[in-house]
Amino acid sequence: MSVASDSWNWRCLLRLRDLAESFVKCNIGNGRAASFWFDNWTPFGPLIKFVGTDGPRALRIPINAKVSDACNSVGWILPSPRSDHVMRLHVYLTNINRPTDDKGTDSYEWMVENKICDGFSARRTWSVLRPRANLVDWSSSVWFKGATPRHAFNMWTANLDRLPTKSRLAAWGVQINTTCGLCSLLPETRDHLLLTCDYALYFIWNAVSSRLHLPQIVFGSWSDLISWTRVLNVRSPPTLRKIIAQAVIYAIWKQRNNLHHNQIYVLPSVIFKDIDRVIKNSITARRLNKRFRLLMSLWLH
Incomplete structure (x- = not known):
């Protein structure tokens, strides 16, 4: 969230968050750094958008929770689903392993068209955001x-x-x-x-x-x-x-x-x-x- 004291450049970068989030993929390790609601760690994108703003109340998971907060030593701790979106989330989580310490820390990768880049790739990102039209004869x-x-x-x-x-x-x-x-x-x-x-x-x-x-x-x-x-x-x-x-x-x-x-x-x-x-x-x-x-x-x- 930007405030009046933020620089103009920083406010411009903040406005690009929605555009950039589709390129940042979070790989879950121990789940202690990744945000449950805002990071892109599932195929559905940020869960706050997938489930909706009522998600924290419906799933009983705080808005600032980490992924590790949604599970324990047994498995995922989520209430029974009451919507199609939550049901899809349940199905996905039951088919993946929960975060554990032996997996290391959470990591983030820049992905363009489902391909992992070696760091940030301005050229490949620009080609996706601004695809080239066919060359005109003039x-x-x-x-x-x-x-x-x-x-x-x-x-x-x-x-x-x-x-x-x-x-x-x-x-x-x-x-x-x-x-x-x-x-x-x-x-x-x-x-x-x-x-x-x-x-x-x-x-x-x-x-x-x-x-x-x-x-x-x-x-x-x-x-x-x-x-x-x-x-x-x-x-x-x-x-x-x-x-x-x-x-x-x-x-x-x-x-x-x-x-x-x-x-x-x-x-x-x-x-x-x-x-x-x-x-x-x-x-x-x-x-x-x-x-x-x-x-x-x-x-x-």
């Missing part, structure tokens, strides 16, 4: 070694279509004009704002295609953008395309917010200069990485 386009963290996070949010665009805000009940502020033509959705808006398509993405000596880039959907980042091309390898895509998406979204919140409109030519600088800085910072070594010449060629 993961390498969002999370890759050398990505700029804020660009990758923004790309991840955009990929999940969770950017608070005007269309999404309106769907949440916000009374707002959904027209795109950058082109004033169509509703502001993710795909329109970042891919097909005149501001993005004809100025910024067109500038990217010119710099890479590629045909004009036209994305019909977000999946087309993700596919574009994975294309194998000697003049523009996937690593360079991922850096460019994330920098462009971040810059357009930043300009959208600047216009929406501050009413400041910046010419797309100026935005592309910022994108160009960001890409150069990203490559320069990772120039010792083998995958980044030739990217500057490809971007500037």
Whole structure:
């Protein structure tokens, strides 16, 4: 039980007790250390949860009793069962040996998926608490070694279509004009704002295609953008395309917010200069990485 004087870290650890108790298995020796009600020494887990809070009264075993307090030299000393749960407990106890001194002291083990760990295993415990989902096909386009963290996070949010665009805000009940502020033509959705808006398509993405000596880039959907980042091309390898895509998406979204919140409109030519600088800085910072070594010449060629 935590009190106001306990540190914040200790209170956080106390809140994890219910989560941790399923991993801690108590092996009964002499029964003098293990709690009868709170330790996980039976297949049913802590008995205070299995039998219920009325258990100490029903079984006539105090709440702070040890396992050894529930038996004597003859065997277990429990009253006749009056519930199905207590009956199951009786059946289990009659099929195991009672605690004795020749068994040594009680011991505790960390168990993950019914397998005993050699001490605490953070890796195996985490894999159970946070199981991995199947690898998605877009993961390498969002999370890759050398990505700029804020660009990758923004790309991840955009990929999940969770950017608070005007269309999404309106769907949440916000009374707002959904027209795109950058082109004033169509509703502001993710795909329109970042891919097909005149501001993005004809100025910024067109500038990217010119710099890479590629045909004009036209994305019909977000999946087309993700596919574009994975294309194998000697003049523009996937690593360079991922850096460019994330920098462009971040810059357009930043300009959208600047216009929406501050009413400041910046010419797309100026935005592309910022994108160009960001890409150069990203490559320069990772120039010792083998995958980044030739990217500057490809971007500037």
